[in-house]
Amino acid sequence: MIKAISPWLLNANAALMHYDLPVILKKEQNGYHFSIINQGDALWLIVAWPLGNTIAFRLAYSPGDQLNIKKANISGRNIKVEIGSLIGAQHVELKLPEQEGSPLHWTTTLVPAAPLLLPYWPRDIAPLGAKRSDVLALGDIRVNQVGTRCGQLYFHVTRPEAGAVFYFQNLTSLSDYNQDTETSAGNTVGGEWPEIGFALPPTTKQKPLQQGKSYVISDAYVMLSAEIPPDEPAMIRQYLDMLAGIYLALPKPDTHYQNWPEILQKGLYDLQDSPGCWSQLGGNHYFNAYVSDYDTPPEIMVQLAVLLPLLDYVEWHNVELDVMKKIKEGLPAFYNEKYGTIMRWHPKAADRLQGEEEHKKPLVMDSWYLQHPLLNLSRMALKGDTEAKKLFLDSLEFAIKVARHFDYQWPVFYKMDTLEIVKAETQPGAGGEKDVPGLYAHVLLQAWELTGEKRYLAEAEKAALKLKGLGFKMFYQANNTAFSAGALLRLFKITKKQIYLELSYLALANVFVNTQLWDCNYGYGKNFPTFFALFPLSDAPYTAVYEEQEVFCAFHDYLHHAEGLDIAPSVRLLLAEYIRFLVERAVYYYPTMLPKEMLSDEVKTGEVDHNLWIALEDLHDGWEKSGAVGQEVYGAGNAFGILPRHYMQVEEAGFMIYTDYPTYGFSPTKHRPATFRLAGDSRMICRLMIVKSGHAKLPEITVTTGGKTQLKGKHAEGGDLEFELPGNAEVRIDWR
Numbered sequence: 001m002i003k004a005i006s007p008w009l010l011n012a013n014a015a016l017m018h019y020d021l022p023v024i025l026k027k028e029q030n031g032y033h034f035s036i037i038n039q040g041d042a043l044w045l046i047v048a049w050p051l052g053n054t055i056a057f058r059l060a061y062s063p064g065d066q067l068n069i070k071k072a073n074i075s076g077r078n079i080k081v082e083i084g085s086l087i088g089a090q091h092v093e094l095k096l097p098e099q100e101g102s103p104l105h106w107t108t109t110l111v112p113a114a115p116l117l118l119p120y121w122p123r124d125i126a127p128l129g130a131k132r133s134d135v136l137a138l139g140d141i142r143v144n145q146v147g148t149r150c151g152q153l154y155f156h157v158t159r160p161e162a163g164a165v166f167y168f169q170n171l172t173s174l175s176d177y178n179q180d181t182e183t184s185a186g187n188t189v190g191g192e193w194p195e196i197g198f199a200l201p202p203t204t205k206q207k208p209l210q211q212g213k214s215y216v217i218s219d220a221y222v223m224l225s226a227e228i229p230p231d232e233p234a235m236i237r238q239y240l241d242m243l244a245g246i247y248l249a250l251p252k253p254d255t256h257y258q259n260w261p262e263i264l265q266k267g268l269y270d271l272q273d274s275p276g277c278w279s280q281l282g283g284n285h286y287f288n289a290y291v292s293d294y295d296t297p298p299e300i301m302v303q304l305a306v307l308l309p310l311l312d313y314v315e316w317h318n319v320e321l322d323v324m325k326k327i328k329e330g331l332p333a334f335y336n337e338k339y340g341t342i343m344r345w346h347p348k349a350a351d352r353l354q355g356e357e358e359h360k361k362p363l364v365m366d367s368w369y370l371q372h373p374l375l376n377l378s379r380m381a382l383k384g385d386t387e388a389k390k391l392f393l394d395s396l397e398f399a400i401k402v403a404r405h406f407d408y409q410w411p412v413f414y415k416m417d418t419l420e421i422v423k424a425e426t427q428p429g430a431g432g433e434k435d436v437p438g439l440y441a442h443v444l445l446q447a448w449e450l451t452g453e454k455r456y457l458a459e460a461e462k463a464a465l466k467l468k469g470l471g472f473k474m475f476y477q478a479n480n481t482a483f484s485a486g487a488l489l490r491l492f493k494i495t496k497k498q499i500y501l502e503l504s505y506l507a508l509a510n511v512f513v514n515t516q517l518w519d520c521n522y523g524y525g526k527n528f529p530t531f532f533a534l535f536p537l538s539d540a541p542y543t544a545v546y547e548e549q550e551v552f553c554a555f556h557d558y559l560h561h562a563e564g565l566d567i568a569p570s571v572r573l574l575l576a577e578y579i580r581f582l583v584e585r586a587v588y589y590y591p592t593m594l595p596k597e598m599l600s601d602e603v604k605t606g607e608v609d610h611n612l613w614i615a616l617e618d619l620h621d622g623w624e625k626s627g628a629v630g631q632e633v634y635g636a637g638n639a640f641g642i643l644p645r646h647y648m649q650v651e652e653a654g655f656m657i658y659t660d661y662p663t664y665g666f667s668p669t670k671h672r673p674a675t676f677r678l679a680g681d682s683r684m685i686c687r688l689m690i691v692k693s694g695h696a697k698l699p700e701i702t703v704t705t706g707g708k709t710q711l712k713g714k715h716a717e718g719g720d721l722e723f724e725l726p727g728n729a730e731v732r733i734d735w736r
Helices: 007-018 171-181 232-249 260-273 300-317 322-334 367-382 386-405 436-451 454-467 478-495 498-513 523-527 545-562 569-589 637-646
Strands: 023-029 032-038 042-048 054-061 068-075 078-084 088-095 104-112 125-129 138-144 151-159 161-169 189-192 195-198 215-225 278-281 284-287 364-366 413-415 421-423 647-650 655-659 674-678 685-692 701-705 709-711 721-726 730-735
Touching: 007 042, 007 054, 007 125, 023 068, 023 078, 054 078, 054 088, 054 104, 054 215, 125 151, 125 195, 138 189, 138 232, 151 189, 151 195, 151 232, 161 195, 161 232, 171 215, 215 232, 232 498, 232 569, 260 322, 260 569, 260 637, 284 300, 284 322, 300 322, 300 367, 300 545, 300 637, 322 386, 364 367, 367 386, 367 436, 367 478, 386 436, 386 454, 436 454, 436 478, 454 478, 454 498, 478 498, 478 545, 498 545, 498 569, 545 569, 545 637, 569 637, 637 647, 647 674, 655 674, 685 701, 701 721, 709 721
Parallel strands: none
Antiparallel strands: 023 032, 032 042, 042 054, 054 125, 068 078, 078 088, 088 104, 104 215, 138 151, 151 161, 161 215, 189 195, 278 284, 364 413, 413 421, 647 655, 655 685, 674 730, 685 721, 701 709, 701 730
16 A cells, blocks of 8 residues: 655655755765755755665755755764755754764754744655655654654664664754744654654744744754664664663753752651541541542552652661551551452442542452552562561462453453453553553562462563563553563573563663653743653653652662673663652652642642642643642652662761762661762763761761772752762762
């Protein structure tokens, strides 16, 4: 079947493949041939693969015009072209790849000649195919932008065979365009083959570009490969390596130190003392899912989602919290003797459910909602909690029965009593909760570790293998996909079977596909950072605190289990960088950090108290208000997860060591020097802080990396010390 194409692509293909258009500049680099050609109303970069197949990227455009090339020069890898056009002056700066594995990059700016509306803009990639051929290339799009996620397009050119392309539009650079036209950068990169690439969002609100103001209208990075991956593992590795290659070249926003000890205390106070966070039932206290949500019965997932981060904190700080005792006392009430398992809803209040949503019925289970509490109970059990161990092991056979009944491929909702499917698929033809096999494998690995019974390990392997072949469609919910990655890495370590390492990369790639590698600096987005934010579901329109906090913890665990293993450098880099940016961004989920005018006037569940240090569930695109879902009590683990993982206590000397990268090998010590190793990649820079834990001045501090390089710090606010150092470094800190 011949695919229909637009006049714009038909015209471009005919002109570029058949007409003898003037070649402005030509250069060969790393086996690829690059030519810049003026088609008339468009300036194109033609790239020829080593085998001759060609693809074109549009650098500049002026509809129905004849572009006037005023100046063009080449200096090494750098090419600059100045263009006159009816819509205004355009300037293109192009950098060819420095070496194999580094990206091609261009930036195009426009200075409008008049107040300018752009109701339509064609996509900027033309897969031309073989030279002098009328037949456009055939290809497969593997990843494209969804909503306000990365402006990414990963595809393979399959006929004539050429290779792979990773196209990335740096949407941060388009903020002035989006601000002045009141448009969103969402869904701007994608298309249907062969009409693919980036298109400026149409100016439908009669908000023009300003005459005489300079706007970036394209800031593109392109990774090229002559390899079409032969199988899924090779495709996933190629995607991760290409993403990391672009990430290294991408300008990244500055990060800032957030005072997490202080933030935690504010959040702990409000979590314990705010009436809106609590309900009482059967003589026990339970967390509400959302602030002032008294209609929804207590859920076991909510209780454990807060309890586990609190457990991390009390182990780090060596304190006791009464709030933890309250929650633990109420957990046994969720166990149902009849079915031999914990239930999602508190059995004594399940009849309050009105069924306004499919899953809000007493015996309806959302597939991951059974696995997740079991995972958290197993974590408590492995820390010596006997009540948690009993609840976990008593529920385990039911979980295994469910897994086998569905052949390790879970629907969205099912009934607990009959296992009847209530909702099979997320969307027609899309399948159910595809990452639950990995989450279930994690649960069974915990059971194996707790009991030593090999049947649990075998069960984990059966489930894990169901993830093969899912490609970039594995992701149902971010935290579950991240937990799956860790479970698969553990399976690799235990069994030495390469398939599990490859499947762990598959899970991680699915997480990174759903990130936002750009800063939304328009509209309300000016009030909070969004770089490297993560979306909770594959189609979610907002980022969410609970899933981000759990992915953050899962990534820490993945790096811990990967210590000493030869894992992909791209994986080490991307995991550490997500963590670094989350440690800064997470504080902006608290409504206290945001202006009131950007909070939603209507709230779906409960209410939002701007003065309460309980995180909002949802942060949206810059033109949409946030907090519309509610203030998420079960996301209160945010600070309690961050503090123990990023602050190392040196009690005798009166300070803590903070890093925004994960660390290995530090244990609480009163002896000098303190030593540890940073995770991540040596090509990236992270922050280290010496943070006062009392009122006394800091002692004289010496920070050394690699056993010889002494770093110079700078004084920060409050008398703390700040250092910058590379990732993957051995660090020694001494004081006197």
